[in-house]
Amino acid sequence: MKNEALYNYVLHMGDDSLVLGQRLGEWCGHGPILEEDIAMTNISLDLIGQAMSLLDYAAEIERQGKDHDALAYLRFENQYRNVLLVEQPNGDFADTMMRQFLFDAFRKPLYEKLTASSDAQIAAIAEKSLKETRYHLKHTSEWIIRLGDGTDESHDRAQKALDNLWRYTNELFYETEEAKSLVMAGIVPPMSEIKILWKQTVEAVFTEATLVIPTNNWQFEGGRRGVHSEHLGYLLAELQYMQRAYPNMKW
Amino acid sequence: MSNKEWPLWEVFIRSKQGLNHKHVGSLRAADATLALENARDVYTRRSEGISIWVVESNYIHASDPSDADSFFEPSDTKVYRHPTFYEVPDGVKHM
Numbered sequence: 001m002k003n004e005a006l007y008n009y010v011l012h013m014g015d016d017s018l019v020l021g022q023r024l025g026e027w028c029g030h031g032p033i034l035e036e037d038i039a040m041t042n043i044s045l046d047l048i049g050q051a052m053s054l055l056d057y058a059a060e061i062e063r064q065g066k067d068h069d070a071l072a073y074l075r076f077e078n079q080y081r082n083v084l085l086v087e088q089p090n091g092d093f094a095d096t097m098m099r100q101f102l103f104d105a106f107r108k109p110l111y112e113k114l115t116a117s118s119d120a121q122i123a124a125i126a127e128k129s130l131k132e133t134r135y136h137l138k139h140t141s142e143w144i145i146r147l148g149d150g151t152d153e154s155h156d157r158a159q160k161a162l163d164n165l166w167r168y169t170n171e172l173f174y175e176t177e178e179a180k181s182l183v184m185a186g187i188v189p190p191m192s193e194i195k196i197l198w199k200q201t202v203e204a205v206f207t208e209a210t211l212v213i214p215t216n217n218w219q220f221e222g223g224r225r226g227v228h229s230e231h232l233g234y235l236l237a238e239l240q241y242m243q244r245a246y247p248n249m250k251w
Numbered sequence: 252m253s254n255k256e257w258p259l260w261e262v263f264i265r266s267k268q269g270l271n272h273k274h275v276g277s278l279r280a281a282d283a284t285l286a287l288e289n290a291r292d293v294y295t296r297r298s299e300g301i302s303i304w305v306v307e308s309n310y311i312h313a314s315d316p317s318d319a320d321s322f323f324e325p326s327d328t329k330v331y332r333h334p335t336f337y338e339v340p341d342g343v344k345h346m
Binding site: 033034035036038039042135138139142146 | 280
């Protein structure tokens with residue numbers, strides 16, 4: 001492949017969106033209130049829409065005649081490049097909001113920088129996705145503040161979610177050697193820059209939410225290399241079932 | 252686990268062409284910010300609006316349906332309140 005670095009970069013972004021969108025979609029019909037049920041599935045559909053654009057572009061770079069469906073439904077677990085954070089189970093509402101908030105706070109500055117990408121297609125996808133992502137971040141920030149600074153029970157649950165998910169955040173900024181060539185070419189921003197912006201957002205929101213960032217620095221990683229937690233397999237089984245059972249079926 | 256219900260909010264939306272906000276429904280939310288976000292998610296998914304108002308339902312004072320007779324019927328017989336008894340000069344357009 002001519003541009004493997006670009007392919008992998010676009011693919012990993014598409015996988016993050018796809019897997020998180022699928023996870024969030026599991027709330028459909030189970031939300032704590034009707035309004036939030038719709039809010040979460042709206043976000044889920046936004047993410048799946050972003051995954052479609054990203055995976056279509058990845059397929060275009062790959063030049064194997066595939067499309068987003070082939071990439072979404074017909075790869076094995078170890079071929080997915082999403083971070084471990086997005087495949088973590090929904091848990092309770094605080095777990096889901098925390099996972100989403102940590103991700104949105106990362107995606108927003110990433111898309112902001114990508115709107116200036118020297119790759120026109122990436123810039124266009126970022127431009128469109130940024131509007132959606134800004135709203136996602138606003139919504140999840142509001143919830144984190146209210147859960148953290150709410151009742152004793154909501155505070156405890158939000159803190160527990162943060163303690164659990166913090167270990168997966170450093171992987172968001174994983175940068176491969178080949179991705180550095182994309183940084184040099186002005187196609188993608190360096191992750192060190194995104195991390196600074198991410199940190200500003202999460203620290204400001206956690207302060208307002210009276211939540212404490214864990215001091216334990218142990219961090220998981222592996223998803224970007226295709227090494228996943230046991231949760232991804234179950235998620236993919238459900239996601240891929242129809243295409244595996246009825247190859248080439250269309251809705 | 253507390254079972255306290257969130258307050259009810261009435262939602263008003265102004266559509267793209269519309270000049271005023273119209274009542275579209277109601278929802279529950281803990282506060283005004285979340286009520287606006289919920290309204291956005293529940294009522295504007297299909298590009299229905301460009302502006303949203305939310306008002307806590309408690310703050311709406313409504314006329315009593317049982318007062319309808321004394322409230323509204325008297326105006327039925329007062330046709331002179333409609334400005335229909337003027338001669339409109341021929342030169343006037345856009346009436």
